[in-house]
Amino acid sequence: MIFNSLEFAIFLPLIFFLYWFVFNKSLKAQNILLVVSSYVFYGWWDWRFLSLILFSTLVDYSIGLQLRKEEVKTKRKVLLWTSILVNLGFLGFFKYFNFFLDNFKQAFTFFGYQIDGYSLNIILPVGISFYTFQTLSYTIDVYKRKLEPSKDFISFTAFVCFFPQLVAGPIERAVNLLPQFYKKRTFNYTKAVNGLRQILWGLFKKVVIADNCAVVVNKIFANYENYNGSTLILGAVFFAFQIYGDFSGYSDIAIGTSRLFGFDLMKNFNFPYFSRDIAEFWRRWHISLSTWFRDYLYIPLGGSKGGTWMKVRNTFIIFLVSGFWHGANWTFIIWGGLNALYFLPLLLTKRNRKNTDEISKGRILPSVKDSVSILFTFAITVLAWIFFRADTVDHALNYLANILSYDLFSLPQIAPYKTLGLLFVFLTIEWLGRNNNFAIEKFGERWYKPLRWATYYLLIFSIFYFAGDQQEFIYFQF
Template sequence: MLFNSIGFALFLPAVFVLHWFIAGKTVKGQNILLLVASYFFYANWDWRFLFLLLFSTALDYFSALKIESETRQRAKKTWLWISICINLGLLGVFKYYNFFALSLQDALATVGLSVSPLLLKIILPVGISFYTFHGLSYIIDTYQGRIKAERDFITYALFVSFFPLLVAGPIERATHLLPQLKTKRTFDYSNAINGLRQILWGLFKKVVIADNCAELANVTFNSHLHLSGSSLAMGAVFFAFQIYGDFSGYSDIAIGTARLFGIDLIRNFSFPYFSRNIAEFWRRWHISLTTWFRDYVYIPLGGSQNGRFAAIRNTFVIFIISGFWHGANLTFIAWGMLHALYFMPLLLTKTNRRYLTIVAPGKWLPGLKETVQILFTFSLVTFAWIFFRADSLTHAFKYISTIFSRTLFTVPSFYVAANAKITILLLAVFLIIEWQGREHQYAIEKLDTNFTKPVRIAFYYAIIAALFLFAGKNQQFIYFQF
């Protein structure tokens, strides 16, 4: 069930009404209703994988109880590793088995050995990377004493499978979400309106920006052998905005939807394309995953506290793991390593913590220096996106070699030139709105306080009209494949 589908447009109001008017008398009733709705939502993708979700949930629920009840540290650690190994083992089988099997086949072929490994003909369960990381953070936090083991199975199961975040995040922490699920929620009109506003902006990002950019990016990457360097450069830019509009749009819809039920989810994007260096970009892009790797991988490895070499090693480790988390392809690992290389000058000069606030606060325009920094950082990020989007390393290198040819200085051309012009115009409008709202949680959050009621209503109608007039061809959310 896609967020931008008719099915979800019917599903969400029904759950909303049932939550507040039927099940809203007790927190137990609210949670049971949301859990049933979440399992129904997930079963709409493939009901068979619902059993895998239930198994993962039960595993972590009982493991946490055993960790808390055991008095011996060794026994606690045993239960911790049982949960970690089974969770990562399931993730590995579904997501990475075929990749490693084929990689082994290729490696043996280089030394003259021919093998035909058994390959699994299974599809990747939607959301498995996300709900696995939900469970792992809970288990680790329980083991480290940051949170008590949850004894109510319904509450814990809802934490793992709450439908707005189930298939593509944000990756929640038990310390943040579980306490909210244990407290009876009361309806807040202003919070619900804020949620609807964020859903609307998320839909605009997805349907108008991401889906239009996707059409142009797909044509460009699929026809890279027949296009000029300038066209390929523009194609990479279109993909940069496709993935941003797609994923941040999903996050906006998820966070806004949760607000309708009185639940606050952690922020996942903070205007990353207005970053002044690559470190700031990673503080603003996919925040829930970045902080997850920081807290559960980077810091346990020693972070930057054990000397410069350790800091460099740990930085490469988390970026390579981050790349591999996105998919079983060398292109994702190359993408992660490239970002690690980007990070090195900042790490070595200890300037990676320089920009902690949004650019040009309170100003209409950035200064010249800030403009150059933003454009340079965006160029680095967009270049790396080529590896992320490419089908293979060969595809990526051929694409890049064409960009850096004499045809880079020609006028870009596309098979769908009219769509390109409209999309560029839509991107310009989108960037203006994002820039004006960059100091808030999302671009149009403060629309109700910054503009009069007639202006607000006209703006909302304009967005709704754009959803119908400028909707791109419906594309699946990119992060569903991760």
């Protein structure tokens, strides 16, 4: 079941009604409803994968209880590593088995040996990378005594499978989300309206921006040999907005939906394409994953406190692992490596925390300095996105080579005026709302009610009238 589907349009109001008007007398009943509805939501793709979520839930719940009782350090470590190996084992098998097998065979072929082996026809469970990291955060925090282990199995199960963010995040920390399942929730009209507003903006990002960009991107990347350099640049730029509209749109819908049920999820995107350097970009892009790797991998490795070699090593580890997390393909690893190369100069010159202030504070338009910095950061980000989007490394390299052809400065062979116009409107709204949690959070709150509602209806009209061809959310494959 996807957010921009008729099924979800029926599912959400039904669960909302049951949650607040039928099961509202009991916290436990509300949590049971969330568990059942979340399993229905996830099982809509393939009910067989529900067993993976249930098994992961049972393992981490049981290990959490054992960690509560165990005081011997070595035994605590055994429990922690059991959780890590079980969770990463499932993730590794379903996501990376064929990748390692194929590369193993290719390595021996390079040295003149032929190894027979057959790749398995493995179906990647939707969202496995997200809920795996979420449950790992629980076990690690319990191990570090930052969190009391849950004794409420229903609440813990609801935390693991909470349907708004189950498939593509945000990747919530147990210390933030789990306690919310223990507390009695009362309906908050202001929070619900804010949630609906964020859902509306998320749908606009996905259906109007991402799906329209996808039509152009798919055409150009599939036939890049037939287009001139300027058209290929257009395709790469459109992909940058496709993936942003697609993924941040999903996060907006997830966060807004959670608010309808009385939950607060972490902010996952903070207007990343207005970043003035790559370090700021990574503080604003997919925040839940970036901070997860920072807290559970980068800092335990020593972070940036050691010498130059340690800083370089840790930076490459964090970005390469992040790339590999996205998919079992060398294109993602190269994408991660490029971002590490972008980041290193800022880290080594101690300028990675330079741009932490508000972007062009108090200005309607950015300053010349900010404009140059934003455009440069966007340009190198788009360059890296080419590897992310390409099917293979050869595809990406050939795409780049064709960009640098003799006809680079000729007019694009494709003129998607409608999509360009929509992007202009979108970026204008995002820029004006860049200091909010999402662009239209406070949009028109001082306006007369008819004008405010007219704006909402205009967005709804745009979603139906300007909708592109329906595309699956990009991050479902991760």
